[in-house]
Amino acid sequence: MLYFISSPIGNLNDISLRAIDVIGSSDFLYAEDTRNTKKLLNFINIKKNCRSFHEHNEDKVTLEIINQIKNNKNVSIISDAGTPAISDPGYKLIKECSKQLINYTLIPGPSSVISAAVMSGFPTDKFTFFGFVPKKLNDQEVCFEGIKEDNKTAIFFESPKRLEKTITNLIKVLGKTRRVSICKEMTKLHEQIFRGSALEILEDIKKEKILLKGEMVIVIEGTQKNTNNFVLDKKTKKEFLKKLSVSDAAKLISLVTGQNKRDIYKNLIEI
Numbered sequence: 001m002l003y004f005i006s007s008p009i010g011n012l013n014d015i016s017l018r019a020i021d022v023i024g025s026s027d028f029l030y031a032e033d034t035r036n037t038k039k040l041l042n043f044i045n046i047k048k049n050c051r052s053f054h055e056h057n058e059d060k061v062t063l064e065i066i067n068q069i070k071n072n073k074n075v076s077i078i079s080d081a082g083t084p085a086i087s088d089p090g091y092k093l094i095k096e097c098s099k100q101l102i103n104y105t106l107i108p109g110p111s112s113v114i115s116a117a118v119m120s121g122f123p124t125d126k127f128t129f130f131g132f133v134p135k136k137l138n139d140q141e142v143c144f145e146g147i148k149e150d151n152k153t154a155i156f157f158e159s160p161k162r163l164e165k166t167i168t169n170l171i172k173v174l175g176k177t178r179r180v181s182i183c184k185e186m187t188k189l190h191e192q193i194f195r196g197s198a199l200e201i202l203e204d205i206k207k208e209k210i211l212l213k214g215e216m217v218i219v220i221e222g223t224q225k226n227t228n229n230f231v232l233d234k235k236t237k238k239e240f241l242k243k244l245s246v247s248d249a250a251k252l253i254s255l256v257t258g259q260n261k262r263d264i265y266k267n268l269i270e271i
Contacts (some may be wrong), residue, residue: 001075002069002093002105003075003105004076004104004107005022005023005077005109006079006082006084006107007078007080007081007082007109009186010186011188015043015109019107023076023078024048026075027074028074029048030053030061030075030077030078031078034052037050038050040078050078053089054089055089065077066102069102082112083109084106086113086129087157112186113155119186119193120181121195122181128147128154130156132159133156140170140173141169147220150223150258151223153221155220156219160213163210163218167180167205174198179196179221180196180198181218182219184214194210232268237267237268241268250262250264
């Protein structure tokens with residue numbers, strides 16, 4: 001059996017009892033950075049050899065793991081921090097397991113993406129995770145242009161070394177007033193959450209109120225333009241409902257306008 005194990009994003013006490021049980025019963029244990037995993041193993045008092053599984057050896061090790069599973073071994077992939085395959089190795093292995101009809105499961109646990117979405121204070125009913133911010137400024141601009149008119153919350157990972165340049169470029173594309181949250185060192189002793197306009201965040205960085213150290217997640221509030229002025233008149237409602245069910249009409253209108261499907265559904269049945 002193959003297990004993907006979520007690990008603490010900071011506070012080691014967040015490791016789950018189920019994760020501890022699976023780690024202890026694994027025949028083989030793999031991690032991107034075995035040094036980080038060794039700290040966790042010491043914390044939970046389990047002695048287990050850990051092998052490397054990272055982007056540079058992922059293809060080779062994937063075949064190795066597949067063979068182990070076919071030989072009825074229990075194999076676990078543990079993330080450095082958070083949930084495996086979320087900006088961490090694992091997707092290729094999952095894809096191969098799906099192709100070969102090999103069973104696998106996830107031991108759920110901490111996720112910096114979900115933690116940042118909640119801690120940011122921005123809407124969590126719909127959000128998009130983009131992984132790491134592109135390193136090149138031109139690629140960043142293309143990325144930010146893609147979310148400029150999007151009303152969903154956007155979440156990115158970023159290196160503290162690049163944060164100031166990234167926020168500067170964000171202002172160039174999205175404007176000074178777009179609200180941003182920097183979630184820093186979540187679950188750790190020095191956890192800090194900074195919220196404000198993009199310009200305020202940049203000024204806090206320059207004034208060293210936001211120290212450029214530690215793990216950081218950028219959360220960007222979706223655009224507030226045209227979010228409440230969509231009007232569906234009775235004539236338009238009737239035309240939609242001549243061809244579609246209420247549910248299908250609500251889904252289509254939601255896709256076109258970006259409005260909440262439930263709100264549109266309620267609007268449609270009020271004819």
